[in-house]
Amino acid sequence: MTISLSFTSLLVAEPDRSVAFYADVFGLPEVASLASPHFRGLRIGPTVLGFSGPKAYELLHLTEPAPGSVGVDTFLTFEAASIEEVDELTDRATAHGATVLAPPAETYYGAWQAVLADPDGHVFRINHLRLDD
Incomplete structure (x- = not known):
């Protein structure tokens, strides 16, 4: 089993403003295939720096x-190699x-995902998503 940190995400009021700032x-490139009314992301090495709008509270x-x-404003996403993982x-x-x-x-964007809270209450996702860019 190989696990990597695929996303680190900030919950923000305006994803468009936040992605433009960072x-x-x-000088980070946007991951265009992830752009939605609720999310924008930037590539930073093998990780996506994500900006989730207020709708993320409901979705998560x-x-x-x-x-x-x-409240919750940051969460990590651990990338698994398969749905089974x-x-x-x-x-x-x-x-x-x-x-x-x-x-x-x-998810609505094609990932297989679980959302959990660790014993201290920190939120994280376990995810399987193939990105093209």
Whole structure:
């Protein structure tokens, strides 16, 4: 089994503004195949620096924080080599104390993905997605 960090994502008010800022400051190329009304991403080595809009709270089965309060705003995505590995790693994570927020299923952009919280409450995804760019 080979695992890599495929995405690190920030939950932001305006993904277009955030992607423009980081692309301009660091000269990072956009991953055009991932662009949607809810998400934009930049390539930074083998990882995508993602910017998810407010709709991500619903899509990830997370509670959106009240204005002025602190909530989930960052999450890691671990890339598995297959759908079966996503399922296996989800089972392994829950056996070690993780809580499943969204069970393994196909996303609107074609990934097979589970969303979990570790025993300290940090949110992460276990994902299988093939990117062309």
